Amino acid sequence: MLRLDCLRSVYSELENYLVVTIMGAVAAELHSLGHRPNFFYLQHAMGLASSTGLGLALCLPERSVIVFDGDGSLLMNLGSLTTMARYRPRNLVHVVFDNESLLSVGGFPTATSAGTDLEGIARAAGIPRAVTVRSVENFRTALADAAHSNELTTIIAKVEATGPSGYITDLSLLENRFQFRRHIQSLKKS
Amino acid sequence: MPVSLTNSKLIYETLKECDIRLVSALPETWLVHLIRLTDEDPEMTLLRLAKEEEAVGISAGAHFAGIKSAMLMQNHGFMASINGIVSFAHLYKIPLLMLISYRGTFGERDPWQTQGGNATEPLLRALGIPYFFLDQVEAVKKRIRHAQTLAESSLQPVAVLLTRDLMWEE
Numbered sequence: 607m608l609r610l611d612c613l614r615s616v617y618s619e620l621e622n623y624l625v626v627t628i629m630g631a632v633a634a635e636l637h638s639l640g641h642r643p644n645f646f647y648l649q650h651a652m653g654l655a656s657s658t659g660l661g662l663a664l665c666l667p668e669r670s671v672i673v674f675d676g677d678g679s680l681l682m683n684l685g686s687l688t689t690m691a692r693y694r695p696r697n698l699v700h701v702v703f704d705n706e707s708l709l710s711v712g713g714f715p716t717a718t719s720a721g722t723d724l725e726g727i728a729r730a731a732g733i734p735r736a737v738t739v740r741s742v743e744n745f746r747t748a749l750a751d752a753a754h755s756n757e758l759t760t761i762i763a764k765v766e767a768t769g770p771s772g773y774i775t776d777l778s779l780l781e782n783r784f785q786f787r788r789h790i791q792s793l794k795k796s
Numbered sequence: 797m798p799v800s801l802t803n804s805k806l807i808y809e810t811l812k813e814c815d816i817r818l819v820s821a822l823p824e825t826w827l828v829h830l831i832r833l834t835d836e837d838p839e840m841t842l843l844r845l846a847k848e849e850e851a852v853g854i855s856a857g858a859h860f861a862g863i864k865s866a867m868l869m870q871n872h873g874f875m876a877s878i879n880g881i882v883s884f885a886h887l888y889k890i891p892l893l894m895l896i897s898y899r900g901t902f903g904e905r906d907p908w909q910t911q912g913g914n915a916t917e918p919l920l921r922a923l924g925i926p927y928f929f930l931d932q933v934e935a936v937k938k939r940i941r942h943a944q945t946l947a948e949s950s951l952q953p954v955a956v957l958l959t960r961d962l963m964w965e966e
Contacts, residue, residue, distance in 0.1 A: 650883035656853070661818075685850065
């Protein structure tokens, strides 16, 4: 399963979410499908995309928030699963693209390549719903189920360790950040 | 416990007056009253963290959502947050109001706090983080308010160091 195909399969539905991605391939691939003002790409600070999504979800309980995380990033901030589970916002979906690799630094294998089970960790941390998917169809279904469940869900999507040739986009970090905040403020007024 | 309840209340009232509605915290002795006051206030959201760096992401999310937040942590927690501060808050110009208990300086009895005491101010200076001390009761309100004003106007992390003189009664 390719991460890009997963993202493409749900791209139209992302209109309904505030989207936070990690750096590297996830950001570049989502951006390649077409940037929207409700997308924020956290191009560094590995591990903090889930924390950002948690902050957004708790502050905006009437909005749906989705985080596109990765195995390398999540492994740097496993404690975030326990904090998310503790406050378990119903409007947050936490997707982890698990390619068992730190792809953007040359493919260093992560612990998930050696048996670490992120779904199991999420579940044991107390995340109410945790699933692993291995096909695009199941990914789509898992996201739809998460939205309908009205419960904090972590979806581990096992994907191949391939990505785009480069990661730099034409969207400056600050432009993205100010546009994202302005977009959220405009939603609050409407 | 000789942590000052009076001064903790004063700090807490100021946070409320500054329109802070979300506080991320990790427990530390000097912060017990502040964390409890936050927890007991229905108008305030308290997030108890596993590690202080999470607070950088949470406060960024709150900022995007238009909610003012504060971070309560020990100076060792500040040190544990530095990558987040640099590669999120500085990189993306995110305002952070960091209230940091300044352990390990003059008067510290716990040997394990002392190295962090030495490193705190040099690190704040190296990172270019504006900071000042909260050491006098009469300056508490003004200094916290001014710290928040600067964080919001400059879109950067600002640190307020909570000192033994203010937080501890013996």
